[in-house]
Amino acid sequence: MKLTVIGFWGGYPKVNAASSGYLLEQDGVRLLIDCGSGVLAKLQNILHPEELDAVLISHYHPDHIADIGVLQHARLIQGFLGKEMSTLPLYGHQFNQSEFSKLTYKEITKGIAYDPNRVLNIGPFQVSFLKTDHPVPCYAMRIEAGGKAVVYTADSSFKEPFIDFSKEADILLCECNFYGHQNGKVAGHMTSIEAGKLAKEAMVKQLILTHLPHFGKLSDLVNEASREYPGIIKLAEEFLSISL
Numbered sequence: 001m002k003l004t005v006i007g008f009w010g011g012y013p014k015v016n017a018a019s020s021g022y023l024l025e026q027d028g029v030r031l032l033i034d035c036g037s038g039v040l041a042k043l044q045n046i047l048h049p050e051e052l053d054a055v056l057i058s059h060y061h062p063d064h065i066a067d068i069g070v071l072q073h074a075r076l077i078q079g080f081l082g083k084e085m086s087t088l089p090l091y092g093h094q095f096n097q098s099e100f101s102k103l104t105y106k107e108i109t110k111g112i113a114y115d116p117n118r119v120l121n122i123g124p125f126q127v128s129f130l131k132t133d134h135p136v137p138c139y140a141m142r143i144e145a146g147g148k149a150v151v152y153t154a155d156s157s158f159k160e161p162f163i164d165f166s167k168e169a170d171i172l173l174c175e176c177n178f179y180g181h182q183n184g185k186v187a188g189h190m191t192s193i194e195a196g197k198l199a200k201e202a203m204v205k206q207l208i209l210t211h212l213p214h215f216g217k218l219s220d221l222v223n224e225a226s227r228e229y230p231g232i233i234k235l236a237e238e239f240l241s242i243s244l
């Protein structure tokens with residue numbers, strides 16, 4: 001399984017950057033996890049929009065879905081220009097009907113509701129879900145393929161069940177919107193210390209801090225997390241790519 005970070009800013013993208021978007025590839029299948037602001041522009045450094053096989057959405061905040069509309073336009077226009085492609089499945093939850101309905105667009109994309117209580121199969125990927133603590137319904141994902149596991153917390157404050165859910169994952173892609181001295185609970189986000197604690201207790205092989213804040217010194221997030229977790233810690237960065 002190959003993971004490539006497309007965008008990692010929390011809330012909105014920094015200048016010339018992107019908010020949440022992560023590309024997973026296995027056996028030639030390309031799955032985009034979240035499609036936030038700036039993701040379509042950045043993604044085109046790696047592949048053409050018509051080459052995506054599926055998109056999986058954690059929740060309907062703009063920093064995770066803002067570029068769905070332009071992704072639909074890109075495939076529509078490339079279709080007019082003669083590119084052959086099938087309807088793109090966009091997997092999202094159904095607990096916000098008006099947002100879910102926007103995932104279906106002509107024959108270009110089709111919204112498919114995932115049942116968070118069941119394993120979702122997308123080509124070679126098996127995805128299980130955990131409801132997060134966030135102001136709107138949001139799901140963390142454990143994505144397994146080729147004997148490897150990537151856990152993406154999506155947006156959430158810390159909750160105990162994350163530990164079992166992330167158990168021994170090869171990569172924990174953990175949101176880290178706050179510094180250690182802050183309290184992320186009310187906003188529905190985690191701190192660096194909580195990310196480190198989770199990585200340690202779940203005994204993951206590698207921690208990537210993402211959904212990063214627009215303030216402070218980002219390297220402090222790594223230092224703070226490393227007080228809890230002795231393993232490999234990286235800050236998400238554009239096009240950071242890891243093959244498992």
Ligand SMILES: [Zn+2]
Pocket residue numbers: 010011020061063064155211
């Ligand atoms: Zn977010």
Ligand SMILES: [Zn+2]
Pocket residue numbers: 059061134155
């Ligand atoms: Zn959110």
